[in-house]
Amino acid sequence: MSGRVLVVGLGPGPDHWRTPEVADALDAATDLVGYGPYVDRCPERPGQVRHGSDNRVELDRARLALDLARAGRTVAVVSGGDPGVFAMAAAIMEALDADPSARDLDVSVLPGISAMQAAAARLGAPLGHDFCAISLSDNLKPWPLVVRRLTAAAEGDFVIALYNPASKARPTRIFEAFDLLRTLKAGDTPVAFARAVGRPDERILLATLRDADPAVVDMATCVIVGSSESRFIARPGGARPWLYTPRSAPFSPSSGEAG
Amino acid sequence: MSGRVLVVGLGPGPDHWRTPEVADALDAATDLVGYGPYVDRCPERPGQVRHGSDNRVELDRARLALDLARAGRTVAVVSGGDPGVFAMAAAIMEALDADPSARDLDVSVLPGISAMQAAAARLGAPLGHDFCAISLSDNLKPWPLVVRRLTAAAEGDFVIALYNPASKARPTRIFEAFDLLRTLKAGDTPVAFARAVGRPDERILLATLRDADPAVVDMATCVIVGSSESRFIARPGGARPWLYTPRSAPFSPSSGEAG
Numbered sequence: 001m002s003g004r005v006l007v008v009g010l011g012p013g014p015d016h017w018r019t020p021e022v023a024d025a026l027d028a029a030t031d032l033v034g035y036g037p038y039v040d041r042c043p044e045r046p047g048q049v050r051h052g053s054d055n056r057v058e059l060d061r062a063r064l065a066l067d068l069a070r071a072g073r074t075v076a077v078v079s080g081g082d083p084g085v086f087a088m089a090a091a092i093m094e095a096l097d098a099d100p101s102a103r104d105l106d107v108s109v110l111p112g113i114s115a116m117q118a119a120a121a122r123l124g125a126p127l128g129h130d131f132c133a134i135s136l137s138d139n140l141k142p143w144p145l146v147v148r149r150l151t152a153a154a155e156g157d158f159v160i161a162l163y164n165p166a167s168k169a170r171p172t173r174i175f176e177a178f179d180l181l182r183t184l185k186a187g188d189t190p191v192a193f194a195r196a197v198g199r200p201d202e203r204i205l206l207a208t209l210r211d212a213d214p215a216v217v218d219m220a221t222c223v224i225v226g227s228s229e230s231r232f233i234a235r236p237g238g239a240r241p242w243l244y245t246p247r248s249a250p251f252s253p254s255s256g257e258a259g
Numbered sequence: 260m261s262g263r264v265l266v267v268g269l270g271p272g273p274d275h276w277r278t279p280e281v282a283d284a285l286d287a288a289t290d291l292v293g294y295g296p297y298v299d300r301c302p303e304r305p306g307q308v309r310h311g312s313d314n315r316v317e318l319d320r321a322r323l324a325l326d327l328a329r330a331g332r333t334v335a336v337v338s339g340g341d342p343g344v345f346a347m348a349a350a351i352m353e354a355l356d357a358d359p360s361a362r363d364l365d366v367s368v369l370p371g372i373s374a375m376q377a378a379a380a381r382l383g384a385p386l387g388h389d390f391c392a393i394s395l396s397d398n399l400k401p402w403p404l405v406v407r408r409l410t411a412a413a414e415g416d417f418v419i420a421l422y423n424p425a426s427k428a429r430p431t432r433i434f435e436a437f438d439l440l441r442t443l444k445a446g447d448t449p450v451a452f453a454r455a456v457g458r459p460d461e462r463i464l465l466a467t468l469r470d471a472d473p474a475v476v477d478m479a480t481c482v483i484v485g486s487s488e489s490r491f492i493a494r495p496g497g498a499r500p501w502l503y504t505p506r507s508a509p510f511s512p513s514s515g516e517a518g
Contacts, residue, residue, distance in 0.1 A: 016283070019372065021275035058506070082372075084379040086506075090387025093503035096492055103494045109380040111372050113278065113341075120343040121368040128349025129400075130408050132391035132417055140507035141388075149389055149415040156411025157404075158391055233355055235362045244352035247317070247345075248399035 003069035005105060007089050009082040009112020010041055013198035017113045025076050025110055033065045034078035034088070042078060056139065058088060062095035066102045082114035086135050086163050115222040116161040119194035122204060124233070124242035126192065126224045129249065131159035136166070136173045143173070150177060154184035159230060159245050162223040165214070174214040174223070181225060185209055190226040190243055193217055206232065206241060262328035264364060266348045268341040268371020269300055272457035276372045284335050284369055292324045293337035293347070301337060315398065317347060321354035325361045341373040345394050345422050374481040375420040378453030381463060383492070383501035385451065385483045388508065390418035395425070395432045402432070409436055413443035418489060418504050421482040424473070433473040433482070440484060444468055449485040449502050452476055465491065465500060 006025040011017035026032070029048060032039050036052035053061050065075045079087035089109045096103055120127045132153050136146060153160045160181075165174040181189075187210030195203045195218065205216055209225065217223060229249050233242040265284040270276035285291070288307060291298050295311035312320050320336065327334045338346035348368045355362055379386045391412050397405060412419045419440075424433040440448075446469030454462040454477065464475055468484065476482060488508050491500040 011278070014280075016280035017278050017370065019270070019276050019278060021273075024275070082376055084376060084384050084386050086387070089380070089384035090503055090506045093384045093387065093492065093501055094505055096501065097490070097503070097505075103492065104496065109384065111276065111376040111380040113370050113372065114376070117341055117343055117370040117373070121348070121370040125343050125348035125352045125368065127343050127392075128345070128352070130391070130393045132389070132412075132415075133386075134389045142509070145416075145508055149417065152411045152415025152417070153391070155414065156391075156408040158408065158411070231356070233352060233362065237363065242352055242355065244349055244356070246353055246356075247349045249404055250401070 002106065003072045004074045005065050005069045005077060005092065005107045006075065007077045007079070007083045007092050007107070007109045009079050009084075009087070009110065009114075010038060011113040012081055012115050012118040013196065017118065017198060019110070019112065021110050022112060028074055029076035030073045031068050031075045032078060033061055033068070033075055035080075038078045038080050058091035059094060062088065062091040065092065066095055066099065066105060069105050070102065079112070082112040083109055084111060085114040085133065115163065115197070116224065118197040119192065119222045119224060122194060122197050123192050123224065125244040126159055126190075126226060126230060127161065127245065128247060129159065129227065129229065129245040131161060133161045133163060135163045136177055137164040138170065138173065146173075146177070147180060150180055151184065154181060157227045159227045160225040162225070164219060165217040165221055165223050167219050174217050178209070178212065178214050182209055185225070186228065189228070190230045190232055192224045192243055193221055194224065195221040197222070204240065206243065261365065262331045263333045264324050264328045264336060264351065264366045265334065266336045266338070266342045266351050266366070266368045268338050268343070268346065268369065268373075269297060270372040271340055271374050271377040272455065276377065276457060278369070278371065280369050281371060287333055288335035289332045290327050290334045291337060292320055292327070292334055294339075297337045297339050317350035318353060321347065321350040324351065325354055325358065325364060328364050329361065338371070341371040342368055343370060344373040344392065374422065374456070375483065377456040378451065378481045378483060381453060381456050382451050382483065384503040385418055385449075385485060385489060386420065386504065387506060388418065388486065388488065388504040390420060392420045392422060394422045395436055396423040397429065397432065405432075405436070406439060409439055410443065413440060416486045418486045419484040421484070423478060424476040424480055424482050426478050433476050437468070437471065437473050441468055444484070445487065448487070449489045449491055451483045451502055452480055453483065454480040456481070463499065465502065
């Protein structure tokens with residue numbers, strides 16, 4: 001009896017962003033394992049066992065998935081966006097790293113559309129040039145490492161996508177991040193707050209770094225902070241401006257040691 | 260007569276990574292515009308006009324798409340991965356930026372799976388923590404800006420995904436990039452060369468930064484260079500090791516001014 005673990009990404013919301021590969025995996029699974037709200041987004045299938053769990057227990061979830069596979073089950077571990085980006089694929093790998101006896105299990109990761117990509121599509125093309133993705137959560141890493149990475153991202157003039165910008169337990173980190181970025185980047189740098197893109201409660205706000213109010217963010221928000229080249233394109237008829245980062249960039253010498 | 264532009268991402272290769280939204284757009288399009296090999300990957304549809312073009316003419320392609328939409332056509336502009344990541348969405352925005360008269364056209368960007376995500380899924384979870392994506396092409400940006408960004412990426416201890424690592428016109432840039440990264444990062448940093456993931460000629464090579472031979476890369480290769488936390492997991496039975504970056508990180512003070 002040989003089980004499997006399929007680590008799948010549902011995409012940010014609507015079914016039309018879910019790949020056929022993931023849809024097939026959800027059909028084939030005998031068990032679904034994941035954060036409750038993500039499991040709830042999977043279609044019901046007779047006989048399938050749904051193991052919804054609380055937030056912040058990723059490693060418990062990963063161990064459960066491996067145990068179920070060891071018992072011969074076909075387990076889909078579900079993440080909301082791409083399982084490989086701040087999601088369950090790393091937790092599964094941590095569980096495999098800690099348990100050599102599980103490493104002969106059949107484990108596959110199936111990619112999905114991540115939140116920053118859905119946000120970028122809606123906004124125009126803010127990630128059209130070099131960019132970085134940083135989680136602002138300091139549940140598992142020290143805040144000074146976040147500071148180091150924000151500083152480096154500004155030094156490299158990357159477009160910055162911020163994941164997990166705030167939660168009830170950490171409401172102030174996004175303010176600290178913006179306070180720091182305002183000392184490092186121009187005030188007219190474009191900023192976008194893209195919340196729940198593709199879902200009924202989608203909400204997009206555009207601002208400049210100088211004027212942006214981080215109070216609007218929650219855990220469903222992906223924040224994009226532009227590079228020095230990112231810009232808005234005005235549109236007629238009251239349409240929201242496009243935001244994009246050109247493919248070309250002139251060289252401007254860095255103020256730091258880099259370059 | 261009102262046309263549309265749908266800027267779509269086919270994903271890295273197999274149809275099972277193409278979202279239903281993109282598949283529907285390809286069905287609805289009267290015209291396909293894109294780099295020839297990407298247009299060739301779209302299903303044939305009677306009456307649809309296929310405008311395949313050469314590489315490196317992205318802006319010409321974008322202008323053609325806008326002109327066709329202005330004439331009432333439904334145009335799918337096709338990119339290989341995600342149109343928002345080093346692909347056609349930025350070129351379309353550049354064309355709109357340069358042509359205010361086109362800004363009332365109905366333009367949508369439909370996201371897709373990008374090459375680094377397919378590579379990450381195959382490898383394990385190398386992008387499981389903070390990462391950046393850098394194009395090594397200096398067709399449109401000066402090489403010193405690439406150097407600045409590689410330096411900042413190392414300073415921030417990001418995982419680094421390198422796009423467009425080499426071409427016939429620029430065979431040496433990947434060697435220069437590795438020479439630089441070897442001065443900035445530990446020799447045992449994990450590296451992966453992931454070529455044509457999901458396609459019949461997929462080829463994945465793992466190495467350390469010290470031993471990696473960039474001669475294997477071509478334009479179909481996505482290169483991933485780990486952070487200080489990235490690691491391999493050995494597997495039994497001759498299986499390729501997993502590569503992942505843990506969700507947690509201890510704080511190690513930076514040698515530079517950041518942090």
